[in-house]
Amino acid sequence: MSILRQSSGFLLQVALTFLGLLAVTFFIGRVVPIDPVLAVVGDQAPRDVYEQARRELGLDQPLWTQFAIYVQKVLVGDFGQSLVTNRPVVDDIARVFPATLELATFATIIGVALGVPMGIAGAVWQDRWPDQIVRVIGLVGYSVPIFWLGIVSLLVFYGMLGWVQGPGRLGVFFEDIVRPVTGVLLVDAALAGEWEVFRNAFGHVVLPSAVLGYFSVAYIARMTRSFMLEQLNQEYIVAARAKGMSEARVIWVHALRNVAVPLVTVIGLSYARLLEGAVLTETVFAWPGIGRYLTTALLAADMNAVLGATIVIGAVFIGVNLLSDLLYRLLDPRAT
C-alpha cells in the first residue's frame, strides 16, 4: 500500500515537473520576438498572404487556447512540423537523438572506466605523484575549451596520423547499407552483421567520444577523489585497518561502497548533461546530434523544433534523475 502511494506520488511529481517544463518552453517560445509566419511565407509576402498563413498556423487564437492545443498534441507525440527540415519534429528527434545517445554513452563509459580508478588513486596516494597527475588532468579537463581540444585532436589523430575516421557519423560510402532499427549505428550494424559498417562507424565515434569522455574523466575523477578522501578519514576505515584487513579490501569494498551512493548521482548528472547534446563537439565533428539540431533550429527560429528538442532533453533529464534515484535506493539500504 505504501509503495503504491509512494509511487503514485512520485508519478504525480514527474507529471507536474513535465507540465511545468511544457508551460515554460511554450511561453518562452511565444514571447520571443520571432515571427513564425515569416518563416513560412517569406519576407516578401504581401499582407493578405501573411494573414492567411497566420490563421492557418492558429496564431490568431488566444495564447491559452494555443497552449491547450499544444499540450494535447504533445501528449500524443505530435510536436508539429519542423520548418528547417520540413519533417515532423518527432521524426527528426528519432534520428538525431540516437546519435547523441551513442556519443554520450561512449563518453560516459570512458569517464567511469578511467575516472573512478583515477579518483581513487588520487585519494589513496594523496599529495603524492599519482594524485598530482590526477589533479593536473582534472584541472586541464576543467579549463581547456572543448572546441579547441576537438579541433586539435582531429588535426592530430585524423589529419596527421590517420588513426581514426574523419568527421561525421559514417563514411559517405557506407551510408544506407544498414537499415535503421534503433538508430544507434553500432547496434544496427551489429544486428545486421555488417561488420565493415561497424568498423567504419566505430572509427568515427572513437575520437569525439574520447574528447567528450576526457571531460567526463576529469569531472568524475575529481568528484571520486573528494568523496573517497572524506570516507578514508572516517572511523570505520580506521577500525577496518585495525582489524588487520588488507588495504585493497578496505578501499575497494568498504570505502567504495559508501562512495558509490553520491557517485551514482554525479555520474547520472554527467551522463544527462552529455545527453543534452554537446553542441561544440557535434559541430567540430559534423556529428548530427540533438545539440546541433537544437542550435540550428534556434538560429532559424524554428520554434516547433526548439520546443520539441527542449522537451525531449527535459524528459531525459527527468528520466536520468529518476534512474539515479532508484539506484540510490538500491545502493543505500537506509533510503527506503
Add this chain to the structure above:
Amino acid sequence: MSIRVSKRHLIVGGSAAAAFAALPGAGELRAQTPRSTLVIAAQIDDLLALDPHHSFEVTGSDLLKNVYDQLFVIDETKATAELMPGIAESFSVSSDGRTFTFTIRRNVKFHSGNPLTAADVAYSIRRPLIINRTPAFMYRSVGLNRENVEQNVRQTGEFEVQVTFDKAYAPSLIQNLFTATIGSVLDSKLVEQNAGTDHGNTWLNRNSAGSGAFRLVRHQPNESYTIERNDNWWRGRAIMQRVIVRHVPEAATQRLLLERGDVDIARNLTPTDISGLRGRPGITIAEFPRGTIQYFSANKGDPILSKPKVIEALKHLIDYDAIATNLLPGQVFPHQSFIPRGTLGELDSRPWRFDPERAKVLLAEAGHAGGIRLTMDTANTFPSLDVAQALQASFARGGVTLEVLPATGAQVLAKYRARNHQLFIGIWGLGYPDPHYNADSFSHNPPGRENPGKLTWRNNWDIPELSARTETAMQERDANARAALYRQIQEGFIGTSPFVVFAQQQVQVGVRNNVTGYLASSPGLSAIYWRAGKS
C-alpha cells in the same frame, strides 16, 4: 594495410592516444574518393525545402537546378548571364506584348520515364501560386495569382503553352524569370500520384520529380544529399555518376577533410583557411562571383536620417576598400550599385570613398556639428555582424557614435519590416538573374501602397519618379536599351538613395587538383555539377 608510427608521432599524440591505434576502424590509410563520385563538404543547414516551387535559398538552387529543368537556361560557360533555350525551345510574343507562346522541347523524358509535355509545363507554372510558398511572389510580381492562373496559363497544344501577363513585360525579364528554380518543370503525373493534401509539397520535400542532369536519391536534412546521373538528359550526360554533398558546419573541419582527400571540394572556407591552403600541393583555390550584394540602409522615417546630408555623410564613413581587402578578403569585392556584376544592366560605378573629414563637414551642414548617435540592426551572423563592428570604428572617425544591435536573423527581419530601425545592415541575393529582381526592391516604391516586401518601403524612401522609370525598364523590349535604362536608374540610386551598397560576394572554394569543370556558382545563380569531372 598497416601504418608505421614513428616515435615522434607517438610523443605528439601522447600515450593515451596510442591506445586508439589498436582499435578497429583505425589504421586505415587516407582514402581517395572514387573516380566516379564527387564529394563536397558544405554548410547546407539552410537547405529548407526541396520542392522547387517552395525553395528559396542558394543551397536549394545549387541542388534543384541540377535536378530539374527550367524553361530557359543561363549559359554556365559565360561570365555574364546569357540566355539559352531550355525546356522552351522557342517562344513568340503577341502584338500587345502580354501573351507569350512557348514551344516545348520534344523527346524530353522525366527521371520516372514519363515524357515531358506542355501539360507538365502548364501545371508547373500554375503550381507555385497554388501552393503559395515564399518564391510565389516572383510570379505575383508579373501579374499572375491564385485566382487568374488557371485562365492565364493555358495549354494550347501538345507542345505549346501560352501565358498572359498583366503588362507587356520585357521578353528578357520573362525569360530570366523562367530560369529560376521556381520555373522548374515537374513531372505532373508523378506529383499528382503523390499529391496528398498539399499538392505534393510534403512529398516533393523528400523526393524529386524532374528531368534534369541528376536525380535525387537521398537526402537527410542537416546531414547530406546524394544525386545520381540521369543518363538520358537532353543536354548531354554528366561526367560524374554521383555527387554527394555532406553537411560539415565547421570550416576548419572542411579544410581537414579536403587536405586528407576525403572530400574533393570544401565549399565554406574562412579567409584563414584559404591562406593556409594556398600553395598546398594537390589543392587549388577557385573563386566564383555570386549574385549577392552587401549593403546597409538608413530609415528615412527617422528625423535625423531624413536629412540627405546625413545620409551622404554616412556614405563617406565606410571604408570600402578596407572591407574588401582586410575584413573580408577573397569573400567580396567592392561594388556600389544594386545590380550585381554578371547580370544584365550591371554598372561598375564606384564614386564613394572613405572620407571622414568630408563627412564631418556634411554633418555640420546638416546641423549636427557635435556628432550624432545611431543604432544599427544586424543579424548576429557573419558577415553582417563583422562589418557592423568595423563600421563602429569608421563611423566614429566622422563623429557618428554607432550602437550595434545584433539579434537572430528572424528577429532583425521583423523589426526591419516594421520600419522600427534606424540603420539596418544585411545581404541581398538575386532570386532570378534579371535586373528587375533587384530594381523591384531597391528602386521601386509605388506611392500610396503598403509593401513591407520592398526594401524601399521599409526605409521610407519615397520615389515616384524612380518608380516610374523602373516600370518603364521592366517593359522595354530591346535588351540593350533595357540595360541602358537600368544603368541610368542605378546612377541616380548611387547618388541619393538611403542605401549604401558596399560589396558583392564571391564564393571561394578549395578544390583538389584532379577536379575539373566544377562551378560553385554561376551567372544562373547556382552551382553546376554536370560539367565536373576528375582526371
